[in-house]
Amino acid sequence: xxxxxxxxxxxxxxxxxxxxxxxxxxxxxxxxxxxxxxxxxxxxxxxxxxxxxxxxxxxxxxxxxxxxxxxxxxxxxxxxxxxxxxxxxxxxxxxxxxxxxxxxxxxxxxxxxxxxxxxxxxxxxxxxxxxxxxxxxxxxxxxxxxxxxxxxxxxxxxxxxxxxxxxxxxxxxxxxxxxxxxxxxxxxxxxxxxxxxxxxxxxxxxxxxxx
Amino acid sequence: xxxxxxxxxxxxxxxxxxxxxxxxxxxxxxxxxxxxxxxxxxxxxxxxxxxxxxxxxxxxxxxxxxxxxxxxxxxxxxxxxxxxxxxxxxxxxxxxxxxxxxxxxxxxxxxxxxxxxxxxxxxxxxxxxxxxxxxxxxxxxxxxxxxxxxxxxxxxxxxxxx
Numbered sequence: 582x583x584x585x586x587x588x589x590x591x592x593x594x595x596x597x598x599x600x601x602x603x604x605x606x607x608x609x610x611x612x613x614x615x616x617x618x619x620x621x622x623x624x625x626x627x628x629x630x631x632x633x634x635x636x637x638x639x640x641x642x643x644x645x646x647x648x649x650x651x652x653x654x655x656x657x658x659x660x661x662x663x664x665x666x667x668x669x670x671x672x673x674x675x676x677x678x679x680x681x682x683x684x685x686x687x688x689x690x691x692x693x694x695x696x697x698x699x700x701x702x703x704x705x706x707x708x709x710x711x712x713x714x715x716x717x718x719x720x721x722x723x724x725x726x727x728x729x730x731x732x733x734x735x736x737x738x739x740x741x742x743x744x745x746x747x748x749x750x751x752x753x754x755x756x757x758x759x760x761x762x763x764x765x766x767x768x769x770x771x772x773x774x775x776x777x778x779x780x781x782x783x784x785x786x787x788x789x790x791x792x
Numbered sequence: 793x794x795x796x797x798x799x800x801x802x803x804x805x806x807x808x809x810x811x812x813x814x815x816x817x818x819x820x821x822x823x824x825x826x827x828x829x830x831x832x833x834x835x836x837x838x839x840x841x842x843x844x845x846x847x848x849x850x851x852x853x854x855x856x857x858x859x860x861x862x863x864x865x866x867x868x869x870x871x872x873x874x875x876x877x878x879x880x881x882x883x884x885x886x887x888x889x890x891x892x893x894x895x896x897x898x899x900x901x902x903x904x905x906x907x908x909x910x911x912x913x914x915x916x917x918x919x920x921x922x923x924x925x926x927x928x929x930x931x932x933x934x935x936x937x938x939x940x941x942x943x944x945x946x947x948x949x950x951x952x953x954x
Binding site for chain 1: 829833834840841856858865869
């Protein structure tokens with residue numbers, strides 16, 4: 582497991598949003614299921630109530646993501662912030678669903694720190710990843726397999742092009758497979774999120790992956 | 793309800809709706825608008841949390857392009873959040889009045905159950921957690937009904953999870 586490294590942020594965005602950052606850390610892997618992770622997820626799920634989901638937005642870190650969503654043209658009541666989406670999934674599922682160890686690790690990190698962590702396949706990347714606005718004509722593969730473009734919307738990208746929407750999972754190039762090793766973990770911090778929390782989110786995800 | 797906001801460091805005069813980079817001198821105004829948006833978002837969230845478990849109907853937000861918002865768009869968003877906050881506070885005040893009325897009705901019901909035969913007041917109407925319902929019922933069933941023996945009962949709460 583490597584130390585966290587700061588990914589790059591487009592200069593215009595950095596000026597506009599001081600504090601917007603992408604911290605990345607490579608984990609050796611391979612990803613393996615850890616029953617301890619599922620127990621921790623179950624413990625968290627047992628503490629989540631409807632009121633928890635609503636009261637979250639009063640806490641500083643989730644509030645920072647909600648404000649940032651607004652500032653980049655996303656409605657957090659429609660496209661939920663990562664932690665609100667994770668809490669919502671726990672409420673709808675009524676407990677713990679474990680699609681796989683990688684998803685579990687990322688879910689655990691966001692539920693414990695409210696900071697989203699995403700996984701990328703470092704072998705598919707061209708240089709370090711960063712955050713920038715999508716370019717005109719640039720398209721991304723969505724979860725349903727369709728290719729969509731939205732110029733100006735923020736993306737995580739490398740030198741070769743966009744990898745995924747900011748706050749979205751990679752589904753095309755850069756998406757890790759079940760046997761991908763190593764794995765690149767990327768945590769997105771917005772203005773108002775303490776750097777210590779970002780390190781913790783990466784630590785939790787990496788620890789849950791057995792790194 | 794009016795929400796007054798200061799546009800700290802903002803240049804005087806109208807803002808254009810055209811997208812301009814922060815380097816063109818809009819920076820301080822954009823920062824101030826972003827701070828206002830963040831603060832308003834927190835204030836709306838506070839009111840929504842206070843109203844829980846009642847859901848406030850705040851209407852949809854204006855559709856914004858998914859990108860860094862231009863000056864005019866930030867202003868539009870700020871204005872929408874100001875309106876939303878005012879509406880949220882109005883609905884919360886209305887909710888508080890409704891709950892106050894329900895509490896007053898419950899007090900009268902406890903003092904004189906016979907005048908409130910068959911009336912039911914839920915914990916939710918009172919703004920209290922739980923699924924209990926206060927209701928006026930006859931003591932000893934049909935005998936109480938015939939004799940005019942009325943009492944206030946509260947149900948035992950939420951059904952058990954199956």
